[in-house]
Amino acid sequence: MRGVLVSAPASGTGKTTVMLGLLRALADRGLTVQPFKSGPDYIDPAFHRAACGRASFNLDTWAMDAGLLDALASEAEGADFCVAEGSMGLYDGVATEGQSGFGSSAETARRMGWPVVLVIDVGGQAQSAAATALGFKQYMPDLPFAGVILNRCASPRHERLTRLGMERAGINVLGVLPRRGDLALPERHLGLVQAVEHPDLDAAIAGYADFLRDHVDLDAILAAGDSRDKSRPTRALRLPPPPAQRIALAQDAAFSFTYPHILKGWREAGAEILPFSPLADEAPSAEADLVWLPGGYPELHAGQLAAANTYRAGLQRHAQTKPVHGECGGYMALGAALIDKQGVRHQMAGLLGLVTSYEKRKFHLGYRRATLQAAMPGFAAGQALRGHEFHYSTILDEPDQPLAQVCDADGNPVPETGSVNGHVTGTFFHLITGEQP
Incomplete structure (x- = not known):
């Protein structure tokens, strides 16, 4: 070391x-x-x-x-x-x-x-x-x-x-x-x-x-930086387990914010990651067990996402029978609409009722601890998760059932609870890890 x-x-x-x-x-x-x-x-x-x-x-x-x-x-x-x-x-x-x-x-x-x-x-x-x-x-x-x-x-x-x-x-x-x-x-x-x-x-x-x-x-x-004697306790080493066997992962300039340890944990446990690009109008693989949309910059590509009919149709087909999850920018992209900084409203996937806006920016930053009120891919209801939120979007409408009770690092409640609707879930925080029982 x-x-x-x-x-x-x-x-x-x-x-x-x-x-x-x-x-x-x-x-x-x-x-x-x-x-x-x-x-x-x-x-x-x-x-x-x-x-x-x-x-x-x-x-x-x-x-x-x-x-x-x-x-x-x-x-x-x-x-x-x-x-x-x-x-x-x-x-x-x-x-x-x-x-x-x-x-x-x-x-x-x-x-x-x-x-x-x-x-x-x-x-x-x-x-x-x-x-x-x-x-x-x-x-x-x-x-x-x-x-x-x-x-x-x-x-x-x-x-x-x-x-x-x-x-x-x-x-x-x-x-x-x-x-x-x-x-x-x-x-x-x-x-x-x-x-x-x-x-x-x-x-x-x-x-x-x-x-x-x-x-x-x-x-x-x-x-x-030469090493010295640093005796360390021996513990069970663990990375986050995969939420499914075959995971269709959105990866392009609009969706790229996934922590490296998350992907490493998925791969080391034998999960198959199937990348696809919404910006290239690619549908997620029909063989996938789960579609995961990470955070990124959908607000910079909202018009292109709104015009990506093949991607949206594939996402909607998948959500009829199998889970879809979005984090931050991915969560916004699963919603009904995204309003860009010029005030233009763009249609999103429509799998959740979420409407977000960048016309009037609001800063959201900090650690998040979430206790799930409903299951999401890889985690059961009641599980506590740790993550981090960082974005400038304003919620105009979040009509679906809340996914979790969310608080900041000091335990203060946070209004951005995430959403669940059928097989579709989303959070504004980026998952870092689930707490061990």
């Missing part, structure tokens, strides 16, 4: 650029690098895979129990080095403890024994940045701390002054990145654009790797 966790004091400091450049730079050295993402993110893992050629997995101490965390940590077997990317700020989590913790990146690093590489944006400050670094190092004394990478440094003088502060505070400087305006990845309302949509992702990542090789001490990072 040699490795490091790349984090920052806050979002927007450049840690994703550092993460992708580090993955590629280490892979270019001939190392087998295993990436991870701390927290509930379904976009970054695809970028990680593009950078180093190895599937990335989420590690989430709020949603996941110890058995699932250990199962995912075992993905590092056969790798030379692990690099995990934190989410938000290093210590940011929720107020109420979940299955293994509060969901912070610091908890992930401490649990896995990975020293933290803290990326600090030093724009507008110099020696003062050392106070930030020292506070982060001392806030959790038992957290291994490798050092800092100083990002967006304006000049050699700026670097000298900032290094002086770090030396005084006893903080290792692992690298200094000059200010550059061409390193930002393109974004949209849910964060980064999807990896498959980047116009020239491989060239961009290669550029990040060159930038890190020029300005970061890779040998020092590798040395910081």
Whole structure:
């Protein structure tokens, strides 16, 4: 489990650029690098895979129990080095403890024994940045701390002054990145654009790797991540089981947000995944036992989905006798209509009565714990699920029976309960795992 966790004091400091450049730079050295993402993110893992050629997995101490965390940590077997990317700020989590913790990146690093590489944006400050670094190092004394990478440094003088502060505070400087305006990845309302949509992702990542090789001490990072004696309890390792044997999975630019550990669990248990593209007007396989529509960006393709008659007819035929489930964007696509940001109403599959709108955006973000009031694929009524919700849609109508009682991480009720109608179910949250009895 040699490795490091790349984090920052806050979002927007450049840690994703550092993460992708580090993955590629280490892979270019001939190392087998295993990436991870701390927290509930379904976009970054695809970028990680593009950078180093190895599937990335989420590690989430709020949603996941110890058995699932250990199962995912075992993905590092056969790798030379692990690099995990934190989410938000290093210590940011929720107020109420979940299955293994509060969901912070610091908890992930401490649990896995990975020293933290803290990326600090030093724009507008110099020696003062050392106070930030020292506070982060001392806030959790038992957290291994490798050092800092100083990002967006304006000049050699700026670097000298900032290094002086770090030396005084006893903080290792692992690298200094000059200010550059061409390193930002393109974004949209849910964060980064999807990896498959980047116009020239491989060239961009290669550029990040060159930038890190020029300005970061890779040998020092590798040395910081050398494994120490970390005895870990032996537990039954488990991944989420498949909800059916043959699963028709929507996969295209409109439907792509499925956690990697979910798909790995399905495949390892012997399930057959049958991809299809609603945007290409493909119907789900008639041989499928279940149709699963993951989240994504249906609001950007609403007109195309409304015109996809073959896809819609196939979905409706399947739902007459067999289950269909949708998450977030997939849930919206199963509804009666979706109104785009221009106020245009588009017909959706009509398997649920849900009507959603992006004309007046409303931000929904956070962990979700759901207790099912009706069965959904893979889970019986009464089962508790853990997931995460992130979207900007507004519900105009949700007339079907509620699927679950849903609350946030602190136990406060959430009005987005999901829906059930016949063989069709949907949720606004993305499933991470079901709780063990």
